[in-house]
Amino acid sequence: xxxxxxxxxxxxxxxxxxxxxxxxxxxxxxxxxxxxxxxxxxxxxxxxxxxxxxxxxxxxxxxxxxxxxxxxxxxxxxxxxxxxxxxxxxxxxxxxxxxxxxxxxxxxxxxxxxxxxxxxxxxxxxxxxxxxxxxxxxxxxxxxxxxxxxxxxxxxxxxxxxxxxxxxxxxxxxxxxxxxxxxxxxxxxxxxxxxxxxxxxxxxxxxxxxxxxxxxxxxxxxxxxxxxxx
Amino acid sequence: xxxxxxxxxxxxxxxxxxxxxxxxxxxxxxxxxxxxxxxxxxxxxxxxxxxxxxxxxxxxxxxxxxxxxxxxxxxxxxxxxxxxxxxxxxxxxxxxxxxxxxxxxxxxxxxxxxxxxxxxxxxxxxxxxxxxxxx
Numbered sequence: 001x002x003x004x005x006x007x008x009x010x011x012x013x014x015x016x017x018x019x020x021x022x023x024x025x026x027x028x029x030x031x032x033x034x035x036x037x038x039x040x041x042x043x044x045x046x047x048x049x050x051x052x053x054x055x056x057x058x059x060x061x062x063x064x065x066x067x068x069x070x071x072x073x074x075x076x077x078x079x080x081x082x083x084x085x086x087x088x089x090x091x092x093x094x095x096x097x098x099x100x101x102x103x104x105x106x107x108x109x110x111x112x113x114x115x116x117x118x119x120x121x122x123x124x125x126x127x128x129x130x131x132x133x134x135x136x137x138x139x140x141x142x143x144x145x146x147x148x149x150x151x152x153x154x155x156x157x158x159x160x161x162x163x164x165x166x167x168x169x170x171x172x173x174x175x176x177x178x179x180x181x182x183x184x185x186x187x188x189x190x191x192x193x194x195x196x197x198x199x200x201x202x203x204x205x206x207x208x209x210x211x212x213x214x215x216x217x218x219x220x221x222x223x224x225x226x227x228x229x230x
Numbered sequence: 231x232x233x234x235x236x237x238x239x240x241x242x243x244x245x246x247x248x249x250x251x252x253x254x255x256x257x258x259x260x261x262x263x264x265x266x267x268x269x270x271x272x273x274x275x276x277x278x279x280x281x282x283x284x285x286x287x288x289x290x291x292x293x294x295x296x297x298x299x300x301x302x303x304x305x306x307x308x309x310x311x312x313x314x315x316x317x318x319x320x321x322x323x324x325x326x327x328x329x330x331x332x333x334x335x336x337x338x339x340x341x342x343x344x345x346x347x348x349x350x351x352x353x354x355x356x357x358x359x360x361x362x363x364x365x
Contacts, residue, residue, distance in 0.1 A: 139282045146280050150262050150287070151323040154276060157256055167326075168357040169291035169364055171273045 003137040007144055028141065035134050042127050049120045056113035063110055066103045070096055231339070233261050233279050239339050240265060246343050267350055275346050284333040286345050288353040293325040295364050304363035311356060317345060318352045329353045 073096045080089035158165040205211045231239075233255075240253035240263070250269050256262040256276070263277045276287045296304060308320040308327075318331045329352055331345045357364075 139280075143280050143283070143285075146278060147285070147287070147321075147323050150276060150278050151326060151328075153262065154256060154264075155324075155326075165289060166272060166274055167289040167291050167295075168273055168329075168353040169295055169361075171271050172354060172357050172361065175271055 003140055007140065028138070031134070031138055031141075035131065035138065038127060038131050038134065042124065042131060045120060045124050045127065049117060049124065052113060052117045052120060056110065056117055059106055059110045059113055063103065063106045066099055066106055070099045070103060073099060231279070231284075231335070231337075231342075233263060233277075236277070236279075236339070236342070237263055246340075249343075249347060251343075251346075265346055267347065270350055271354060273350055273353055275349055277342070277346070279335060282335065284335055284337055284342060285330055286333070286342070286349050287328050287330045288349055290320075290327040290329055290353060290357055291364055292327070297363055297365055300363040304360060307360055307363070311359070315352055315356065317348045320356075329356065 073092050076092045077089050077096065080086075080092060155165060164170070202211070237253055237255060240251050243251060245251075248269075249267050252266045252268050254264045256264055261278055265275045265277055266272060267275075273288055278285050278287075312319055318329050321328050321330055329349060331349050333341060333345055337345075
């Protein structure tokens with residue numbers, strides 16, 4: 001099970017309360033310890049690789065020297081044969097044989113060093129990849145925990161303080177409510193203004209004698225007219 | 231940047247490009263800051279720093295504020311909006327839906343301010359867009 005699957009299982013667990021550790025602290029510590037140890041091993045492996053590479057270079061250098069020495073002695077043999085000094089040529093040839101034996105040994109050492117350094121390089125690359133993966137996984141677990149803890153602390157803090165954690169939805173609802181209140185206030189203000197304008201006009205019309213404001217007199221006049229008509 | 235340094239920077243900041251900020255540590259959780267852009271609609275942004283990133287979080291709505299029959303459509307819409315939305319992503323923690331921005335711990339103070347303002351705008355815009363799925 002990879003770390004994401006583990007996180008999902010832990011997060012979906014109905015038994016789990018918000019704020020509980022996703023992965024218990026002990027496991028996280030063990031994981032961190034593993035990372036620290038892997039980092040140490042990696043550092044040691046890099047030191048070892050440096051030493052091996054130095055030795056490989058040294059052996060390659062030695063191999064080249066032996067090759068040059070063989071070449072030089074081969075020329076000596078040719079020179080001795082040219083001077084018809086067979087016994088000296090034989091002596092030099094024995095030296096060449098010894099040098100060739102040394103050459104084979106050094107060559108084998110170089111091959112061994114090359115093989116070891118290659119293996120170590122592969123191992124280091126693999127460990128580095130694994131370390132990066134461990135660090136990524138640990139970061140994922142820690143971030144999930146941090147967000148859970150943060151949410152839990154914020155929620156607890158707001159409920160303890162008798163205030164509410166404001167969500168964007170609530171902010172929008174409040175804005176909509178304020179806008180609605182403003183709209184009604186504006187409507188009421190408009191209505192009041194209209195009423196006030198109507199009253200002022202009525203007052204002016206009454207003062208000019210265009211409309212009469214005395215309702216009782218109007219009613220009495222109406223009844224009198226109705227009696228006359230009867 | 232350490233969280234306390236960040237709190238000091240915010241408290242010393244009078245305004246940034248016309249925005250004004252209020253920054254308070256959350257009691258009992260000293261590594262979380264509550265930042266409010268005081269001259270915008272009130273929506274607190276919570277900031278915390280982990281080992282690898284600086285996280286800015288705003289809460290969108292809770293599970294109980296979702297209209298049950300629209301839940302699936304809402305979740306699909308969140309996934310669809312996740313990529314086009316600049317600098318922020320949707321997430322869920324417990325019963326709370328949230329929007330967050332993750333920055334490198336080496337981000338500058340200006341980058342963090344930019345993230346907070348963007349997150350504030352994204353939170354209200356996304357909630358407005360998804361209002362039909364909410365009670």
